[in-house]
Structures are given as C-alpha cells and as structure tokens.
Amino acid sequence: MKNIAITCLVLVAVCAGLQAKKVVRAPYFMATSTSQIEFQKVTLGKDTTWIEAKIYSRPGEGVRIDSTAVVQVGDKMYAYWGGDGFSKEFWTNLPASGELAVTLKFEPIPMDAESFDFYEMPAKKSEGWNIYGVRLDGKKPEIGIPEKLLNQQLDYSQPLPDPDLKNGKTVIRGHILGYNPVYGTTLNFNCSDWFFFDVFGQSLPIAEDGSFYYETNLMIPGDATLRVGRKSFEIFLVPGGELEITFNLPEIYWSESRLFGKKDRRPLVWFEGTYAGLNTELTKYAGLTSIYSADNFYENICGVTPAQYKKYVTKIYEKNRDEILKNKLLSDAARTYMINNLEMSYFFAIKGYKGTISYAPMISGKKGVKRADMTVGENYYDDILRLDFIHSPYIRYGGYPDFVRAATEDFKGKFEPQPIWEDILRAKPLGSILARLKPLSEKQMLTLDSISEPEIKKALTIRNQKVMDLLAESAKKTGYTICQLDTAVTADSLLAVITRPYRGKVVLIDMWNTWCGPCMRAMNSLKPVKEELRDVIYVYVADESSPEGKWKITIPDIHGIHYRITNEQSAALGKLYEYPGIPTYFVIDREGKLSYKVTGFPGAEKMREELIKL
Missing domain, CATH: 2.60.40 (Immunoglobulin-like)
Structure with missing residues (x-):
C-alpha cells in the first residue's frame, strides 16, 4: 500500500x-x-x-x-x-x-x-x-474581412486600354486590415512613369485606422508598385482612374514566413474600381513578368561569363513565357500585358548583362567571386532585337523611354526612329530633375518649350508646378533654420564649426537623410524630449544623397538647425568617428566637447538621460 x-x-x-x-x-x-x-x-x-x-x-x-x-x-x-x-x-x-x-x-x-x-x-x-x-491560443487571428470582398465578382473581360498619351488624375485609396501604428508598417508607392521615376518612391501616410489615400497625375496607362513593409505589389493604373485596394496585413507577413509561406491562405490583397480584375491577376502571377524575380537570381549568376549568363536568363524567360501562355485561367488582357512586360524585362536583362553580373556578388553577399571576361560577340544581342514587344503598341506602357534611349544609343541604326523619340529624349532629363523635387531652371524651361508633344509638355508642366507649390508651402513654415557649411571644412573640424555658435548650450547632432526610414521614425519618437528640453540646440545634418528638393520640403517639419553637407564630408566624418550608418547621434556639451555618440536610435529615454546630465 x-x-x-x-x-x-x-x-x-x-x-x-x-x-x-x-x-x-x-x-x-x-x-x-x-x-x-x-x-x-x-x-x-x-x-x-x-x-x-x-x-x-x-x-x-x-x-x-x-x-x-x-x-x-x-x-x-x-x-x-x-x-x-x-x-x-x-x-x-x-x-x-x-x-x-x-x-x-x-x-x-x-x-x-x-x-x-x-x-x-x-x-x-x-x-x-x-x-x-x-x-498563444493556437488560433489564426481574425481581422474582419468585409463580406463584399469575400464574395467579390470581378470583370476579367475588359481589354487593355489604348497606350495613348492623355494626362489625368489617378486616385489610389484603400485600407490595411489588421493595421496597428505600433507595428511600424510602411506603405511606399512608386510609379514606373515615363519621366518621374524615383528610386526611393513616395512614402504614403497611413491613418491610425489603416486607411490611406493618394492621388497623382498620370500621362499614360502603365504599371506601378505599392510596397507594404517588404512585400511589393505590382499594380496597373490608368489616367483618370480610381483604384481601391484592401491589404490583408497578417497574411502579407505570413506569406514571407518560412513557417507559413506555403500554407493555404486567404488573399493578400483585394482590388475594386478601375481594372480591378486585371490587377487581381497581376498580383497573383506577378513573379512571372520579371527575369530578376527568379529564385536566387543574383546568387546564381555570381562569376559567370556573359554566355553562361545569357543561357541562364534565356531559360528563365522561356520557362515564364511558356507558363503564361499555357495558363488558361488568364484573361486575354493579362496574358498580353504579362508577355509584353516579360519580354521587356528579358530585353534589358540581356542588354545590361555587364552591370548585372558585376553587382551580383554585392547583392547576394557572396565574397571572393572572381570576375569573368565581359567581352561578347557581335551577335550577342540578336535574339532580343527580334522580340515581339518591340513592335507592339503596348511597348509604350511603363519603361518605354528606357527602350528609346537604348534604341538611339546602344542599338543605334537597328530600329526605325519614331517621331515621338526626340521629345522623349528631351523630356527624360527634365523629369529626372523634377523627380528629385527640384523645379526647372529658366534654361530647362526653354527645353520644355521646345517639346512638340502637348501631353508630354503638359505632364512636365504639371509636375513642375507641383514641385514649386510644395517648396512655397514649405517656405511658409517656421521653426527651422537652414545653414550653409563651407565645402572646404574638413571632418576633424566639422562638428566644432557647426556647434561653435552654441557654446554654453548642449547640442544634439542628428546625422540623417531623407531616404532613411529609421531616421524619420526616431525623430517622431524624440518629439516629446524636444518639447521638454527646449534649451537644447537640435542640429540635423544630411548629405547630398538626400535630393536637395526633397530635403527642402522635408525639413520644415523638423524643427532645428539644418545642414546639407557634401558626400565627401559625410564619408570622411563617418570614417573619422567610426560610425557605420545612420541615424547617428552626437551630444556636444556646453564646452563644445563630445559627450556621447551612438549609431542607431537608443530610445527617447536614453537620449533624454544623456542630454539632461550635462
């Protein structure tokens, strides 16, 4: 017992x-x-x-x-x-x-x-x-998907719009289901416009309830990209159209997870409005239209010869093309559009073989890769010069100006010039300036006046006016000061020069740039500290990697003293003070001596502690 x-x-x-x-x-x-x-x-x-x-x-x-x-x-x-x-x-x-x-x-x-x-x-x-x-309940979280989306009936029979030039306002609006501001989720828009492509894109504000709204002028139908966090969605927009988009945020994150990525799941996104059916198809099969979307693309081309590269890229192209053509679920519009984009991607992948192979080790992280001989024969490009998209009217969608430049420079004499090409070549540099939020000079306005195509001229004029309006609106704001720093000032004296006027005060120097998301989020976190410690001098230092126009439009909402130094000064400062990136912060005491330095935002409370103890 x-x-x-x-x-x-x-x-x-x-x-x-x-x-x-x-x-x-x-x-x-x-x-x-x-x-x-x-x-x-x-x-x-x-x-x-x-x-x-x-x-x-x-x-x-x-x-x-x-x-x-x-x-x-x-x-x-x-x-x-x-x-x-x-x-x-x-x-x-x-x-x-x-x-x-x-x-x-x-x-x-x-x-x-x-x-x-x-x-x-x-x-x-x-x-x-x-x-x-x-x-911790083992259940999949519910985010309240609207019934209308679950029972959505879309029109997939709509033909592609004619690729005509016609300026018009395009609206993108929508909602991010499951959104919480605490998550730090970002929404970025980039339009593959003829002239105004911005490599960093446009950050779209998200309201606390997850809603967003954006409008822009478009000159021709074409593709754009919306990036939610790290996930990119290719969308199709038309001038005068309105597209409503609903994102399923948890499903987006799960789709990128190794644990949940291959599980059956609900849609990541729903579309309503202009070309909702086509956009739904493009989202589902987007990976087939780009050569560079192939698994481990850059890793697989490290150290290859041009011939090996061409063979590999052609294999991707043929596989994707075959998959698109055999897919009976695709509408005629989606199939035509996807084949057109795939051929253009293949064209530029072959044309740009040298740069793509050269940068592959850096992108993939492979070290010690020996570079092959980049010499190619005269017939290396023959296949891409016979692609069907070259003779399709839909070549005008998206990156047509890049094709025009290739046709008039790299392959001069291989194509019959089109009347609009001269206007495109004149407009492209102007668009690049405006994309950096810098207004056109008087000399550049003369170039604009020489363009004969009225819709191209109108698109550039609308964008130039928008840039000037943004700058004028920013100039009305107060609470910030722009200071100039002599380009001859060297790294070893730079901090002393910009803080010398504030002896007797504590100075916080914030090294940042307009393209740095963590920098901007840190600034928002520091606002309560700035409100409390009003005697501290706040100095913000960016460099030339921040486009001047965008910098001028951004800084009025960042109260403090602002400098924009040269890239050379910035690199030398980073080397001297051994900081690998931004944001980086320097706290200078009342005697002008460096008291504290940190790369990466240490938190508002830690920054407050370093400032109040001086």
Missing part, C-alpha cells in the same frame, strides 16, 4: 508538472519587422517561458539576441534569460545551411496570456527584431 501511495503521489506530481505547461506550436502572429527569426514553438512554464526559434541569415554571418530582449504582455515586460544553441554575450556564426535552431528563455509570463510582443532591443525598437501579437 505504501508503494502504491508513493506511486500515486509521483503521478500526481508529474501531472501537475505537465499541467503547469502550455505549449503552442507554430504560433500565428500579427506583424514582424524581420524575416531573420521565426518562432516555431512557445512553451509557458511555471518558472520559465521557452521559445523555440530559427534564425536565418547568410552562412558564416554572426548572429545573437540582444541581452536586453523582452517579451511584453500588456504593459509588462518579461526579461530574457539567455538561450540554448548560441551564446548570450558573443556572436555565433551561422552554419553552411544559413539556419540556426535556438531556444530562448524568458521570465514566466501569465498562463492566461492570449498573446505577447517580442522586442529584441526594447530601447531601440527600430533596430532590433520585433514580432508583434504572437498568439
């Missing part, structure tokens, strides 16, 4: 121990700032919370979880205790597989918690790995 009693007690203890644990496998989440770490299992114990995860990166690259990492439930944070599979203090190099299985240990969180947020660097959230809304 005694043995039976002991056995019963042991069983009760074991059962109690098992009941003290809650296990969630492949937990869903709402959003993430990274694709480098994924949670595969979460175990809630009485004394510890365990998270089994995988870290992904390039083979040999060092990784670690910052020692300040936390999981947060409600307003309470639970500390990171270390992990198995790698060191808490030192960097661990990833194996050849590029994957590292780890177990992270945290303070125990409540058993009844429904979800938690993970912050790798809670004081520098814009820099660390963040995963939001990790579900």
